[in-house]
Amino acid sequence: MNTITDKRIVSDIDPFSEEFRADPFRYYAQLRALGPIVWLEKYNIWVVQHYAQVRAVLTDWKRFSNAGGGGLTNYFTDKNWRQPSIILEVDPPAHDRTRKVLMRLFTPGALQKMRTEFTGVAQNLVDNAIERGRIEAVSELVSPFPMKVFPDAVGMPPLDRDMMLVYGGMVFGAFGPRTPWYDQLLSRADEVGAWIDAHCERTALTPDGLGAAIYAAADTGEITHAEAKLLVRSFLSAGVDTTIDSIGLCLRALAEHPEQWALLRADPSLARAAFEEATRYDSSSQSLFRTTTEAFEFEGQKLDKHQKILVLIGSAGRDPLAWDEPDKFDITRRITQQIGYGAGIHACVAQMMARLEGEVFFRALAEKVNRLETDGPSTLRLHPGLRGLTSLPIALDGKH
Incomplete structure (x- = not known):
């Protein structure tokens, strides 16, 4: 039920429920119809869901702070289970110093070296998938790629890296309310x-x-x-799960839209554009939080100090005020206002790597694969945190 009380637009929508996570896009449309900022009474938080307001919040770090934490827990008032990230959960001037170190990693030479190494891994994975013909793509094709290339690039020696996914679940699961699932994760x-x-x-x-x-x-x-040790930790936590989920969602979109797969197959140079469109269309990072640093008025509403603001990136990506035919997956779309990686000084620091991984992966797929189609229903992860698939059966065969 949605109501208007004392000029405050109130909704009982639960953005962390399994129903919402299973199909967030219909709820996004309902929230966008209510106005630019809505009060979610279940959690006593504000939510912004239009592209304009999402970008406004993300680019105004002085009033909408990252230091309050990227999830529902308010670091200004409650203690977190781990030490806050010194890149993701701080604001300037401390943030400027650490981000500068990370941004300097992505030189043209470093990115070219990564491209060469990533391409070899992607091609081998695609070749193996073609040999099998029918695969569970998340575990057999999608996940092994970032789990190999990203830690390799960081300098982690070959070893059992599954613990990184457990850690990622703990980090990104903290975006939502405490649940038995999350408590079980925290027991480790x-x-x-x-x-x-x-x-x-x-x-x-x-x-x-x-x-x-x-x-x-x-x-x-x-x-x-x-x-330095904390930056390596933050880098690893931010660079694996998000890319696995992004590639998986893009792969599903291509398999479910054969006309778009035909375009990519005919022109593999569209790989970067396909990944970019998928990031708009169905982002792994559907939402994050900011926390107000003071009391002020925003879009006609009075916000108090240290209030949580849920920022619906996924909704901004489908906002008809910002995109033509936003619910259409179109890999030829020219995206000049991407919001899937965030915006402002806290935009994803590793987005160049993520984009490179996506481009390399889908180029290898387009160059080698002819038929690509779903081979059964896919399964979404319904826990709070990143949006991603737990299974994606596909059938594929190679080009001759």
Whole structure:
């Protein structure tokens, strides 16, 4: 039920429910119809769902802070289970110093080296999938790609990396309310935290990876060595799960839209555009939070200090005020106002890598695969956190 009380637009929609997560887009339309900012009475939080307001909140870090945490928990008033990220959960001036170190990693030379290495991995995975013909794509094709190339680029030696996914679930699961599922994950916090901590040590990383470059910044005094370790940790947590889910959702969109797959198959140079459109159309990062730093009026509503603002990135990507035919998946769409990676100073720091991984993956797929179609229903993850698939059966065969 949606009502208007004392000029405050109120909704009982629960953005963390399984019903919402199973089909968020119809709820997004309902929220957009209510106005630019809505009060969600179940959690006593504000929500913005139009492109204009989403961008306005994300680019105004002085009033909408990241330091309050990217999830429902309010770091200004409640303690979190882990130390806040020194890149994702801080604001300037501290944020400027650490982000500068990470942004310097992505030189043209470094990205070209990654492209070459990523391409070899993607081609091998696609070849193996073609040999099998019918696969469960999430576990057999999608997940192995970022789980291999991203930690390799950071400098993590080959080992069992599944613990990274458990850690990612703990990080991104914190975006929503506490649930039995999340409490069960947190029961492993000490074990998982110790594993991550050990593998972010300088001695655990290869000397030629991105992790070593972060520690090199500590050698010159730009950051401390303790901060270097925390940056490696944040980098690893932010760069695997999001890309797995993004690639999986893009693959499903292509398999479900044969006319779009035909376009990509005929012109593999559209791979980057296809991944970009999928990020708008069905982003792995559907939402995040900001926290007000003071009391002020926004879009006609009085916001109090330290209130949580739910920012619906996924809704902004389907806003008809910002996009023509927003519910249409069109890989030829020219996207000049992407919101899927966030916006402003806290936009995804590893988005260049994510885009490169997506481009390389789908180019390899388009160059080698002829038939691509679903081979049964896909399954969505319904827990709070990132949007992603737990299974995607597909059938494919190679070009002759």
